Amino acid sequence: MKKIYTCYQCSFPFAVEENQCPERCPSCNAKKEIFLEEPWTGNIKSRRIRVEPPLPDLTRDPMDISYHAPKDFPPNSMHGRVRRFVLPYDDLEETLKFYGESMGWDIVPTKGSNSERPLLFCATGPGNDNWEPSVPSFIYGYLKPREMFESEIFPIHIVEVDDIEETIEKADGYGGKVLKARFSVEENEYAIIEDSEGNIMYIWQTPENIDWTRPETQYLSRRPEMLDK
């Protein structure tokens, strides 16, 4: 018989056949014994059991990897957020066919880029007027002509940082290194670094004219209805 299970530790609800219920919560790994269960009534949205989600523990050891609610991030800072993808492309027409038609992306050439081989900016889901996503947990990014990459260096993601030089210094102290020092593209400041494992990424310094009221700049790891708690 199908049932709805709600994890008492992390509040995650899911519906499965009773004989397929996992031994551990797929979201937080809590044991099955603490699942709350109720009958399946045809729609998980109509469930009666609701568990209040856990709140961030401000005293938690950041190196402890047992399940916990994510921390609150610092205000007025985008530091560390993975903000854009950057994928190289070879054939423009094939690229537009795949990502535009099959993936459904809204793809535009960035102004000032080569009309034959443009740098493309891609909305992969709902967005606001400033071409930032309007809902959480996905990103926009670039399709970039392969010849625009540094030779043999193909970073595919952009991490936003408060300050490029400070980040490079810290990265160096924790086993990373700089592959390309600060450079500018369309009034934005970037560098390319490698982490301690050899993963390569762009870092992008938060522009000075950022509007800290925009939805994407907020910092609390809490559901909107829990913001006063």
Next chain:
Amino acid sequence: MEKNETINYPNRPPKKYPKKDLHGRVRILSMAYKDFKRFQNFYVNVFGWDMFELPESAGGAPQGSARPSLLIATGPSYETYEGVVPGHLNVSAHYADGKMEKPCFCIELHMDRPVQETFEDMIAHGAELLGEMPKESEGWATGGSIKDPSGNVLGVWKCPSSRTWEEPETGYDEEV
């Protein structure tokens, strides 16, 4: 209409996307490491990332492994490590068994179509299937890997039907 002042995007908003469909959204960045403690030290101290051990039932390594699989909040996130605010992506990380692996993005697929149908459509539009054609499953991991027409490797994933559509990440354009 507001004009973006930092990069010259077109002076129009992006197209409208349909409700109850996250198809095409770039949803997670998958990264590998060779040395967990070294990786953790780097990302906690340099970028302030917040990580926890991905449950085995969600595809993670066995619990308590010295080489754990991780889900990582790179910005504000809620209790299931999906973002709370828009504009950033969370990360999954795993031990690279053998040669170090390159980072790879994972894109979500249609939930209202058979996964094979979506794969066939991607292949018809220039993608190359890596490995076997995935089979529909009620589990947590229906999906596979493809190469885009330029050879970029992408993970592609169909969310299980347990999604409630109350999750903040399932938002869409209200006007559609």
